[in-house]
Amino acid sequence: MIFPLFKGKRKIVIDTSVFINPDVRECFGRTSEEAINEFLKITKNTKIFEFYMPSSVFKELMYFVEEKKLSKDFYYLIRIKSPDKHRILCPAIFFYELVEEMRARINKGLRAAENAVKNVSQKGLDETIKDLRKKYREALREGIIDSKEDVDLIFLSLELKATLVTGDQGLILWADKLGIEWIIPNKFKDFLISSIK
Amino acid sequence: MIFPLFKGKRKIVIDTSVFINPDVRECFGRTSEEAINEFLKITKNTKIFEFYMPSSVFKELMYFVEEKKLSKDFYYLIRIKSPDKHRILCPAIFFYELVEEMRARINKGLRAAENAVKNVSQKGLDETIKDLRKKYREALREGIIDSKEDVDLIFLSLELKATLVTGDQGLILWADKLGIEWIIPNKFKDFLISSIK
Numbered sequence: 001m002i003f004p005l006f007k008g009k010r011k012i013v014i015d016t017s018v019f020i021n022p023d024v025r026e027c028f029g030r031t032s033e034e035a036i037n038e039f040l041k042i043t044k045n046t047k048i049f050e051f052y053m054p055s056s057v058f059k060e061l062m063y064f065v066e067e068k069k070l071s072k073d074f075y076y077l078i079r080i081k082s083p084d085k086h087r088i089l090c091p092a093i094f095f096y097e098l099v100e101e102m103r104a105r106i107n108k109g110l111r112a113a114e115n116a117v118k119n120v121s122q123k124g125l126d127e128t129i130k131d132l133r134k135k136y137r138e139a140l141r142e143g144i145i146d147s148k149e150d151v152d153l154i155f156l157s158l159e160l161k162a163t164l165v166t167g168d169q170g171l172i173l174w175a176d177k178l179g180i181e182w183i184i185p186n187k188f189k190d191f192l193i194s195s196i197k
Numbered sequence: 198m199i200f201p202l203f204k205g206k207r208k209i210v211i212d213t214s215v216f217i218n219p220d221v222r223e224c225f226g227r228t229s230e231e232a233i234n235e236f237l238k239i240t241k242n243t244k245i246f247e248f249y250m251p252s253s254v255f256k257e258l259m260y261f262v263e264e265k266k267l268s269k270d271f272y273y274l275i276r277i278k279s280p281d282k283h284r285i286l287c288p289a290i291f292f293y294e295l296v297e298e299m300r301a302r303i304n305k306g307l308r309a310a311e312n313a314v315k316n317v318s319q320k321g322l323d324e325t326i327k328d329l330r331k332k333y334r335e336a337l338r339e340g341i342i343d344s345k346e347d348v349d350l351i352f353l354s355l356e357l358k359a360t361l362v363t364g365d366q367g368l369i370l371w372a373d374k375l376g377i378e379w380i381i382p383n384k385f386k387d388f389l390i391s392s393i394k
């Protein structure tokens with residue numbers, strides 16, 4: 001079975017961008033810790049959700065925040081769980097799409113590298129390397145699943161039949177291919193409050 | 198069901214390398230057409246196999262051979278069929294492994310690009326670009342699934358529970374992760390003859 005059906009509460013999988021990215025977290029708080037505590041305060045009053053975070057994403061979050069500044073409710077309200085990646089299945093077509101997208105991007109990365117080699121005598125070494133890194137990153141990283149954290153968020157959402165909350169547009173694009181529900185962080189506070197009223 | 202069980206004949210999925218790569222096809226013939234015709238002559242006497250080739254791999258093969266030089270038995274003995282990629286499922290772990298492998302290789306590709314930018318003033322433009330392309334290719338292409346043809350061979354073998362015949366060591370490595378049976382082309386002629394005796 002690809003999509004096990006879960007009864008009971010609606011499940012929400014949370015990405016770090018909800019609390020870390022300043023543009024994204026602003027509706028919750030000025031700092032990451034403030035944003036997390038405000039989120040926990042609101043969700044304590046919601047009765048219909050369960051919140052999850054994959055281990056890899058939790059570790060990423062803890063890298064950015066001071067744990068001792070977080071509300072004691074954190075570990076009760078946010079469940080830490082990775083997808084059961086040896087048992088979860090995904091359609092082969094998803095794999096095809098990643099390989100074809102990567103192939104196009106690998107070619108784009110080589111063109112960026114060749115241009116850098118051609119232009120270094122005019123632009124200078126430091127400027128060329130800086131520009132190369134930016135263009136290479138755009139070609140090979142942005143808008144694609146490129147980390148364990150990304151894959152964990154996708155497959156945990158699939159496994160739990162959960163709604164994914166992320167500010168990463170690339171991740172939303174790939175979640176969409178598997179029929180995963182999503183919501184952007186800017187609307188997440190209103191979404192939570194609507195469930196209380 | 199991930200692994201549908203098939204009764205009857207043993208299924209073999211054939212990669213182009215069996216007939217195209219000179220080092221690999223030598224047991225069958227000097228040219229690609231000779232190799233294919235020798236293969237067809239032998240397999241006409243085998244009763245226990247069915248041979249398959251994904252559409253993408255067939256098109257690749259036809260790019261290298263003159264169709265009119267091929268035995269009339271070709272389309273009877275080699276079945277052209279792509280995997281049912283919307284229905285075939287694969288474990289999420291396979292996806293993780295590809296993403297993690299790609300991430301390491303993307304970093305390696307950037308290092309190759311940066312080295313090229315640093316060395317161009319000494320090595321000259323043409324030599325640097327040539328060397329960059331080689332190193333970039335090694336970093337991002339070799340030993341990894343990087344084309345539709347590769348993915349087709351893997352998933353068709355999985356769907357049919359077939360044995361994959363390929364000279365591509367990278368492909369064997371990835372087929373192994375999904376428990377796909379394989380045989381190298383150099384041993385393929387003996388394998389076929391053994392089934393007749």
